[in-house]
Amino acid sequence: MSIQIEITLNGKLKKLEVGPTQSLLSALRDGAKAKEVKDGCSDGDCGVCTVIMDGKAVNSCLVLAPSADGTEITTLKGLGTKENPSAMQEAFVNCGAIQCGYCTAGMVLSATAFLEKNPSPSRDEIREGMSGNLCRCTGYQKIVDAIDSAAKKQQ
Amino acid sequence: MSYKDKNFRIIGKPMPRHDAWEKVLGKTNYAGDNEIPGMLYVKALRSAHAAAKLVSIDTSAAEALAGVEIVLTAKDVPNNETVTKFGQTHTVGGFEGLYRVLADKKVRFYGEAVAIVAAETPEICDEALKLIKVEYEELEGVFDPAEALKPGAYLVGEDDTNLVCQYKVRKGNVEEGFAKADLIIENTYTVPQVDHIYMEPECGTAWLGEDGVITIRASTQVIEHFRGIAEVLGIAQNRVRVIAPMVGGGFGGKEDITVETYLALVVFKTGKPCAMTWTREESLISHGKRHAYTMEYKTGVTKDGKIVAQQVDILSDAGAYVYLSPWILLYSTVKAVGPYDSETVKVDTRTVLTNNTFASANRGFGGAQVCFAYERQMNEAAKALGMDPLEFRRKNYLHKGDALATGRVLENxxxxxxxxxxxxxxxxxxxxSDKPNILIGQGMASSMMSYGRMTFLHDTSRSYVSIELDGSVVIRCGVQDIGCGQTSSLASIAAEVLGVDMDDVTVYFGDTSLTPLAGTTTATRMLYMSGNATLKASKAIRENLLTTAAKYLEVSIEELDLIDHQVIVESAPEKNMPLQQLVKICASDGVELFNLAQFNAPAREFMDFTSGQGQVFADFTFGSHAVEVAVNTDTGEAKLLKYVSCYDAGQAVNKLSAEGQIEGGAIYGLGYGMMEGIKYDKGKTLNPNLATYLIPTTMDVPEMQTDMIESGGGLGPFGAKGLGEPSSVPSAPAFVNAVCDAIGAPINDLPASPEAILKALNNK
Incomplete structure (x- = not known):
């Protein structure tokens, strides 16, 4: 059985055929070919697959694709371009917050949604806000630096 | 500022990496992101037993399922078993190492692949896996290396012993050393198996190239496994091509073959393209782990704080297959007493097969286990002497010109x-502390960790550099970029030497057919080896450019420099010429604007097995970590208040990247100290997911302060040393030393979890 859903993916309307138990992660990667969304555990433990859904950061592996019908979804590709990057993307590059880059998609989207809610966070609040996104390369120091710097720039 | 006056424009500066923009824009195409029209999905059937006889496998029902293309078992693999003596291919010697593609006759560990299925969809694969009927006869197995060594123990493999290999180092007579000692400190340390937990699980695709070459694009640290894959298939090495795109983390876990042979087999048998991605659970149960060790340390010291005797006995759990165990053990053997002098040293080490998941490379490669032991031992010795831990270490640190216990003099x-x-x-x-239930402690640890492979391996790396007609630069180098800035460093080096910007350099990497072979991204060797090869090639081109410019401009070559896309004439700036113009002159004169350079690491003979004397490593990176913790005596929680580290980087190539390596290394090692460990029940992994196998999050990590010394005394380009592995080694002992300082009781087993801390407090 397949269900047709309509999502707005990075500003573009997309119609997708999804299964009743298919995850949004799989619908995005396999259906919409949004390969910039990464899969780290398919289990909601690592935050790698985070996307912004109607303004909220969600683990796309834990969202059932049919329930995403009618939502607006932003991935890394929807945040900005090299010429016109988001403040968060720019801060991640300039602060050295990217190593292997695999957690980066989820990290940048979580951080973007987090700053929406808390535009001038303390470093401790950043750490708390980002605790659902694992990174094995950086030790988080430069990720916190980047979010701190993006927050200051946006003000 | 230029390469010429060693006042670098790029080298040593904090710079964003050249690959960062692609990554942050979501454009980087990882090994799991490719889809090929008509590709099959490949999945493995994994053993649910750690030790069992494979009585029969019936694949007929699976093969009959609509959408299944092929089911393969050991009998279908042209060379299911390959034996290697030396080389990085799949398992390793001085000793024979067996690489078995699919389990045959006997299963050795829980999660070992028994069969693979290739089908039109992942769902059909899952269905087919359920239809494969395997008859197992469970065997008793052995799960403890000490038990595995006893006479009559269950035999894991086909040999008549579970012992894989043993080493020793002897310096002086350790008994005489202990006789001179005023105090003897004896402790046993244990460390568990841990996983790498790269965020990208093992994955790849493969296809038959138009040229008939089996092409595999996989997440790997070693594209040169193409040789081993060819051997498995029984075809010529030049009929297999391996490509490594940007890798989502490696840490040693993608040093051995993972998905590559399965993919290659499916292409070989069906001619169709295919993809394989492991689940997190598969990753946790079936790739190599860091070895669990039991380490007995006995240290003799004099009242004035000199170490006079060190006796070390190490038992390593190799798990179910040999893989890199002998080499890792050799690393531990040479580094067993760390960066400290001792009048006498006696080291004995053994590694033993068990029915646990096999162990292999993990960041530190045998260096992390012994660092935990020797640095805990340093603290215990200082405590016994009533001496400050740093003061005690300062009485015993090795310095330039001193010799290791192996006789090797530290020349750098x-x-x-x-x-x-x-x-x-x-x-x-x-x-x-302002609360009675909060105890504060401080701890430090120092370490020595090699960079570059063992010198008897005669390591080499090749890099090709060229300038295009518009002055842009191309590097072709067979490096695997696993996220540490491997390719970005090469771009920095070429840009510095050729007077262009990093953005002007494009690096083609990780392709056995198209990029000159540069060896493995392992052993903290890439900057050292490929950096030197790229430097050598860039210098050769610079030489050609400047020689031509000197002739053309009629000035001496000593007066010329290349800065910011210009040929600079120091005595006559009016003669300065755009690089692009010089490149065109060279091109029309037939001057070579490309160079393929090979860097050869210093090579030595193998160490003497009877005495452990000889040179095993070219050089080491030295550094220290220090930690302050607040231990809650009610919960056992140890909260980190401060984390500081300092390394001699030799020369940082990219300051931002180098700092990132040190910070990331620190926290990778911190997980080892405070929370990580694979838990087994008779070989079955009990924590095969990230909800039960925990790694540090932002909440576990304090603000970190990082410092670097740049001695310029390394063997890498511009005097660089390596940081990748060294930065992760001292974290666990620094953390545990701080906890022990806080609670006033020893903890000698990793991880020092809240439970372990409470237990230590209760035993006080």
């Missing part, structure tokens, strides 16, 4: 003492 920079002093300065005065 040895700044361990300076890093030790620095971290304790950075840590500052101990915070005072």
């Amino acid at each position: 920079a040895v700044e361990t003492e300076a890093t030790g002093i620095k971290v304790m300065e950075m840590l500052g005065e101990k915070t005072i």
